[in-house]
Amino acid sequence: xxxxxxxxxxxxxxxxxxxxxxxxxxxxxxxxxxxxxxxxxxxxxxxxxxxxxxxxxxxxxxxxxxxxxxxxxxxxxxxxxxxxxxxxxxxxxxxxxxxxxxxxxxxxxxxxxxxxxxxxxxxxxxxxxxxxxxxxxxxxxxxxxxxxxxxxxxxxxxxxxxxxxxxxxxxxxxxxxxxxxxxxxxxxxxxxxxxxxxxxxxxxxxxxxxxxxxxxxxxxxxxxxxxxxxxxxxxxxxxxxxxxxxxxxxxxxxxxxxxxxxxxxxxxxxxxxxxxxxxxxxxxxxxxxxxxxxxxxxx
Amino acid sequence: xxxxxxxxxxxxxxxxxxxxxxxxxxxxxxxxxxxxxxxxxxxxxxxxxxxxxxxxxxxxxxxxxxxxxxxxxxxxxxxxxxxxxxxxxxxxxxxxxxxxxxxxxxxxxxxxxxxxxxxxxxxxxxxxxxxxxxxxxxxxxxxxxxxxxxxxxxxxxxxxxxxxxxxxxxxxxxxxxxxxxxxxxxxxxxxxxxxxxxxxxxxxxxxxxxxxxxxxxxxxxxxxxxxxxxxxxxxxxxxxxxxxxxxxxxxxxxxxxxxxxxxxxxxxxxxxxxxxxxxxxxxxxxxxxxxxxxxxxxxxxxxxxxxxxxxxxxxxxxxxxxxxxxxxxxxxxxxxxxxxxxxxxxxxxxxxxxxxxxxxxxxxxxx
Numbered sequence: 001x002x003x004x005x006x007x008x009x010x011x012x013x014x015x016x017x018x019x020x021x022x023x024x025x026x027x028x029x030x031x032x033x034x035x036x037x038x039x040x041x042x043x044x045x046x047x048x049x050x051x052x053x054x055x056x057x058x059x060x061x062x063x064x065x066x067x068x069x070x071x072x073x074x075x076x077x078x079x080x081x082x083x084x085x086x087x088x089x090x091x092x093x094x095x096x097x098x099x100x101x102x103x104x105x106x107x108x109x110x111x112x113x114x115x116x117x118x119x120x121x122x123x124x125x126x127x128x129x130x131x132x133x134x135x136x137x138x139x140x141x142x143x144x145x146x147x148x149x150x151x152x153x154x155x156x157x158x159x160x161x162x163x164x165x166x167x168x169x170x171x172x173x174x175x176x177x178x179x180x181x182x183x184x185x186x187x188x189x190x191x192x193x194x195x196x197x198x199x200x201x202x203x204x205x206x207x208x209x210x211x212x213x214x215x216x217x218x219x220x221x222x223x224x225x226x227x228x229x230x231x232x233x234x235x236x237x238x239x240x241x242x243x244x245x246x247x248x249x250x251x252x253x254x255x256x257x258x259x260x261x262x263x264x265x266x267x268x269x270x271x272x273x274x275x276x277x278x279x280x281x282x283x284x285x286x287x288x289x290x291x292x293x294x295x296x297x298x299x
Numbered sequence: 300x301x302x303x304x305x306x307x308x309x310x311x312x313x314x315x316x317x318x319x320x321x322x323x324x325x326x327x328x329x330x331x332x333x334x335x336x337x338x339x340x341x342x343x344x345x346x347x348x349x350x351x352x353x354x355x356x357x358x359x360x361x362x363x364x365x366x367x368x369x370x371x372x373x374x375x376x377x378x379x380x381x382x383x384x385x386x387x388x389x390x391x392x393x394x395x396x397x398x399x400x401x402x403x404x405x406x407x408x409x410x411x412x413x414x415x416x417x418x419x420x421x422x423x424x425x426x427x428x429x430x431x432x433x434x435x436x437x438x439x440x441x442x443x444x445x446x447x448x449x450x451x452x453x454x455x456x457x458x459x460x461x462x463x464x465x466x467x468x469x470x471x472x473x474x475x476x477x478x479x480x481x482x483x484x485x486x487x488x489x490x491x492x493x494x495x496x497x498x499x500x501x502x503x504x505x506x507x508x509x510x511x512x513x514x515x516x517x518x519x520x521x522x523x524x525x526x527x528x529x530x531x532x533x534x535x536x537x538x539x540x541x542x543x544x545x546x547x548x549x550x551x552x553x554x555x556x557x558x559x560x561x562x563x564x565x566x567x568x569x570x571x572x573x574x575x576x577x578x579x580x581x582x583x584x585x586x587x588x589x590x591x592x593x594x595x596x597x598x599x600x601x602x603x604x605x606x607x608x609x610x611x612x613x614x615x616x617x618x619x620x621x622x623x624x625x626x627x628x629x630x631x632x633x634x635x636x637x638x639x640x641x642x643x644x645x646x647x648x649x650x651x652x653x654x655x656x657x658x659x660x661x662x663x664x665x666x
Binding site: 080100 | 305313316317375501503508663
């Protein structure tokens with residue numbers, strides 16, 4: 001049985017189609033990632049699944065319950081951490097925690113074993129106002145509050161946006177720990193490098209899902225040779241490389257450009273025709289999820 | 300029940316933590332009650348009078364001295380030339396001109412007597428009108444006095460005046476209940492709306508919406524702190540009215556609290572409803588302001604409902620403060636009992652139910 005089943009879900013805001021026929025299913029105990037840029041419809045999907053919005057069409061089930069008919073029952077079974085920090089900034093850490101516990105009709109202590117690995121890191125600051133916490137600590141508090149009623153499904157909308165690299169990595173360790181306890185987690189992120197921490201990922205763009213697979217399989221389906229090229233004259237190189245024979249795609253990728261090529265491509269010929277870039281470096285690289293994303297998006 | 304208590308407690312905690320709110324709740328009523336009654340007065344004082352004395356008799360001098368002695372009138376100048384007085388009126392130095400004609404004293408008893416003429420500057424209609432009246436009264440009193448001295452027969456005054464319930468016609472006693480209502484409208488009308496829209500802006504309402512908390516519990520949790528704050532504000536205002544202006548209710552204090560308890564529910568339910576339809580603070584504030592103008596200017600707080608045009612009088616039926624001002628003024632000044640005013644309480648009760656039901660129904664946990 002699936003923890004989340006989404007079938008052809010659509011949602012529009014006026015003229016704008018935020019979700020355009022999205023379907024996927026998340027297994028119980030799975031850590032499932034929604035990867036995509038801003039405006040891909042990730043937050044809308046979260047708001048639909050947490051019953052904050054009603055869909056225009058299609059259907060979805062969370063924990064076996066319909067998001068339209070059984071919305072009340074869903075609310076006590078899911079935990080939701082919105083993209084924006086939305087706890088009470090003028091209440092302290094422990095006040096926020098016991099407030100949300102009470103709203104769900106539980107006592108904070110009853111769930112302590114579940115949240116302990118996360119909460120103990122912010123416990124020294126339990127009397128501090130939530131608004132005065134650092135980004136990483138806010139995120140840990142928000143996660144603790146989302147877990148306080150022992151939800152079976154956890155929705156995390158861009159939990160690591162605006163958080164430093166170390167805290168981000170720690171956060172994914174915490175998610176792995178929660179997964180161990182059987183909680184199904186749906187998490188969205190605009191950072192492709194975080195995708196590899198998920199069991200499976202869905203690449204989404206402009207309200208559609210481009211592909212769903214494990215991070216490893218997504219990459220192995222790339223099926224093209226990929227080179228990284230670099231030179232001092234970055235922009236000129238990008239223009240020149242795009243004009244060469246056998247080059248399907250050339251796009252900036254961090255410090256170098258990534259070059260997607262077909263079978264007509266020849267490295268020697270490529271270097272020869274770009275001889276005026278005397279510092280040109282070209283080497284074959286392994287494709288990443290981001291390369292796959294760009295490939296699917298262009299298709 | 301436990302959920303309600305938690306929401307209630309959280310709301311109070313937030314108010315207390317706010318660096319500005321607790322001060323506002325205490326200082327605001329004291330300031331309004333201390334300051335406003337002093338400046339909001341319809342009593343006209345310092346009316347400048349010019350006497351154009353063409354008669355130059357004992358009578359005319361007596362009139363002038365009585366004007367000078369009056370609490371409300373100031374004798375600005377005495378002259379024998381009307382144009383001079385008129386010039387002063389045009390320059391704004393004088394508000395009322397009294398012209399006493401030639402041979403006024405001599406002809407006073409005959410039927411052909413020339414009349415005293417009074418001209419007033421009525422640009423400020425209240426000051427002109429009231430000033431004129433004071434002058435007429437002063438002159439009439441002087442003449443009665445003079446006649447009494449001349450004729451051995453005692454002439455009694457034909458009209459006697461008594462102001463019931465507010466014997467000294469103290470405008471402050473009339474205004475203080477209105478000020479209390481204005482306080483409720485400002486404190487209990489604005490704060491709940493700001494609190495809800497604030498949660499929308501910060502995003503915390505979204506976190507509440509994914510919990511199983513019911514709409515009614517949430518609305519009650521938002522409402523009740525302001526209910527208590529409103530009653531606190533009333534207590535402060537009543538104490539100030541008693542200590543500073545010596546105004547204590549003639550009727551039962553319990554009735555005042557009962558009316559206030561209902562009225563605060565009405566006004567905060569109204570405020571919550573507006574907040575439910577607003578996305579931003581500006582939006583909710585602007586809409587609230589519009590209604591507060593209606594409430595303040597049309598409910599009979601400042602001007603009597605009875606002197607409005609008939610259509611406006613009918614319109615006031617849907618303005619809740621109208622009922623509460625009736626209750627407050629009657630209990631404070633007349634000592635009216637519940638039996639005589641149950642309709643006002645019933646109206647407030649109905650409004651309380653309607654607005655709070657609306658507030659609950661329009662609060663959407665789902666878009």
